[in-house]
Amino acid sequence: MLKAIFYKEWIKTGLYFSLAGLVMLGFAGYIGIYLNRIADLAGMNQLWEYMLSSNEPMITLLKYIPLIVGIGGAVAQFAPEMYRKCLKLTLHLPYEQHKLLGSMLLYGCSMLVCFSLISFLILYLSYSNILPKELQTGLLESALPWYLAGICGYLFTAWIVLQPSTKKRILQIIVAAFVLKIFFITDCLGAYMPSLWLLLIITPLTSILSIISLSDFKEGRQD
Numbered sequence: 001m002l003k004a005i006f007y008k009e010w011i012k013t014g015l016y017f018s019l020a021g022l023v024m025l026g027f028a029g030y031i032g033i034y035l036n037r038i039a040d041l042a043g044m045n046q047l048w049e050y051m052l053s054s055n056e057p058m059i060t061l062l063k064y065i066p067l068i069v070g071i072g073g074a075v076a077q078f079a080p081e082m083y084r085k086c087l088k089l090t091l092h093l094p095y096e097q098h099k100l101l102g103s104m105l106l107y108g109c110s111m112l113v114c115f116s117l118i119s120f121l122i123l124y125l126s127y128s129n130i131l132p133k134e135l136q137t138g139l140l141e142s143a144l145p146w147y148l149a150g151i152c153g154y155l156f157t158a159w160i161v162l163q164p165s166t167k168k169r170i171l172q173i174i175v176a177a178f179v180l181k182i183f184f185i186t187d188c189l190g191a192y193m194p195s196l197w198l199l200l201i202i203t204p205l206t207s208i209l210s211i212i213s214l215s216d217f218k219e220g221r222q223d
Contacts, residue, residue, distance in 0.1 A: 002103055009077060009107040016076040020069040021115040027062050028119040032126020034058075039130040059123065059143055060187055066116060066150025067180070073108050074157035082161055101214050105207055108154050116147040138189035145192050148203050149183035155206040156180065162213035172209075179206075 035058060123143065128136060156176035163169045183199060186192070192199070 002106075005100065005103040006107050009104060012080065013073065013076045013108075013111075017073060017111045017115075020072060021111070024062075024065055024069055024115050024119050025122060027065050028122040029126070031059050031061055032122060034061075035127050036130060059139060062119075062143065063146055063184070063187070066112070066119075066147045067153045067183075068150075069115070070112055070150035070152070070154035071157045073112065074154045074161060077104065077108055078158055078161040097214065098211060101210055102207070105155065105158060105210060108158070109151055109207075112147075112151050112154055116150065120147070135189070141193050141196070142187060142189055142191070144196065145183045145199055148199050149180055152183065152203045152206050153180055155203075155210065159206070159209040159213050162210055162217055164213075164217050168216070 038058075120140065120143070124136065124140065127139065131139070153176075156172075156179070160169050160172045160176065163172060179202065182202075
């Protein structure tokens with residue numbers, strides 16, 4: 001059944017995720033070329049000195065891309081079913097409804113995790129030969145909250161889109177905005193390392209929220 005649900009979701013969102021994934025990977029590749037170009041022109045020592053003195057990760061071009069991709073993915077996946085009012089037909093599939101929703105969310109998260117891992121690998125390979133290990137680790141630590149924000153943004157958007165009540169949606173948007181802000185407090189190298197565990201807990205717990213919206217939808221709660 002899981003394969004059938006994944007296939008159904010791919011038919012619906014395959015084009016979006018393919019294009020969005022290429023954009024995310026394209027930004028990672030561009031940053032890698034940019035760093036190598038600076039190293040060639042200014043020298044690696046000068047590049048290291050600048051990054052250490054300014055705490056500038058030099059990958060901020062990628063900062064909001066995972067979040068935008070995650071939000072867009074949830075809209076592409078759930079908005080059509082809500083707009084066409086065919087979510088009830090989906091829920092009538094011979095599969096427990098919470099497991100069905102979980103499978104749909106798992107599909108979206110799997111796509112985002114896949115793109116994030118490949119993007120991480122592109123970043124690492126692009127600067128592994130020009131930066132010392134300390135700066136390599138700092139760059140990855142700076143980028144990790146942004147990729148987690150993409151997954152968290154996807155789950156928050158699914159929670160919001162599935163909610164039938166406009167008033168509750170407004171409240172949910174405010175809550176989501178405040179929580180997602182935590183992922184973008186600072187760009188300093190390695191600044192998130194002490195609190196990274198908190199982000200790793202918040203992100204998967206966000207998936208539970210969609211169950212509340214699904215319950216409201218099933219009970220037909222409106223404004």
